[in-house]
Amino acid sequence: MPVKVIIPTPLRAYAGKQESVELQAGTVGEALTALTGRFGELRKHLYADDGRLRSFVNVYVNDEDIRYLQKDQTQVREGDTISIVPSIAGGASR
Amino acid sequence: MSGATLKIAEELIRRIEAHGAETFPHECCGALLGRDGDSGREVCELLPLANRREDSPRNRFELTPEDVRLAEKTARDKQLGLLGWYHSHPNAPARPSEFDREHAWPWYSYIIVSVQSGEPKEMTSWRLRDDRAGYDPEGIETASRCSAKP
Numbered sequence: 001m002p003v004k005v006i007i008p009t010p011l012r013a014y015a016g017k018q019e020s021v022e023l024q025a026g027t028v029g030e031a032l033t034a035l036t037g038r039f040g041e042l043r044k045h046l047y048a049d050d051g052r053l054r055s056f057v058n059v060y061v062n063d064e065d066i067r068y069l070q071k072d073q074t075q076v077r078e079g080d081t082i083s084i085v086p087s088i089a090g091g092a093s094r
Numbered sequence: 095m096s097g098a099t100l101k102i103a104e105e106l107i108r109r110i111e112a113h114g115a116e117t118f119p120h121e122c123c124g125a126l127l128g129r130d131g132d133s134g135r136e137v138c139e140l141l142p143l144a145n146r147r148e149d150s151p152r153n154r155f156e157l158t159p160e161d162v163r164l165a166e167k168t169a170r171d172k173q174l175g176l177l178g179w180y181h182s183h184p185n186a187p188a189r190p191s192e193f194d195r196e197h198a199w200p201w202y203s204y205i206i207v208s209v210q211s212g213e214p215k216e217m218t219s220w221r222l223r224d225d226r227a228g229y230d231p232e233g234i235e236t237a238s239r240c241s242a243k244p
Contacts, residue, residue, distance in 0.1 A: 009176060010201035056197055058159040085162055088179055090194035091121055091154035092186035
């Protein structure tokens, strides 16, 4: 079913400069697979080398963090909005 | 991204420095709100945020996704964009660390202010390269302050 994925500003350059992308998916995992299938350049910014989502990539369905739902198995319904939200971290070495 | 420049008013530079001095010896952090267009990238507003990293705030900072969503909403409400982030390096140079690089996002501007013994010193700005292998420096150009929606 069609769902909307909101692309955060820093990743729009890798997603055809679009703010959002409409995709067919039944789960969050399917939506992200379809997204990175369409825009391959997104993959290295969303996934670590081991194939798992980077720890500072957060995914929400509507206003719910998928870590508190069924993670990438979280089901989506027509009209749901999936948001990719960065965590921000850093700091001096030592 | 080589040759990129970030315009920012002197007043906002002083506020980032003051934030770094205030939280010393811990790292400070906040969001850069402004405009990015054909005429370049300019910071119009700052959104100081709390460092969520409680175990090692002297050499790490962290913001939650809720902080990021707040920064995005604050920018939207002011008809601005979320351009990037600032943070301090207490008693360390204003250079991105390997930890910074691992956690950085492309496109954003990352301002770093070095705070030595409580005194703000050098300030630099950086953008992550597309391949995530490193950063390109971004020039900081002082400019008159751009206006946001009141």
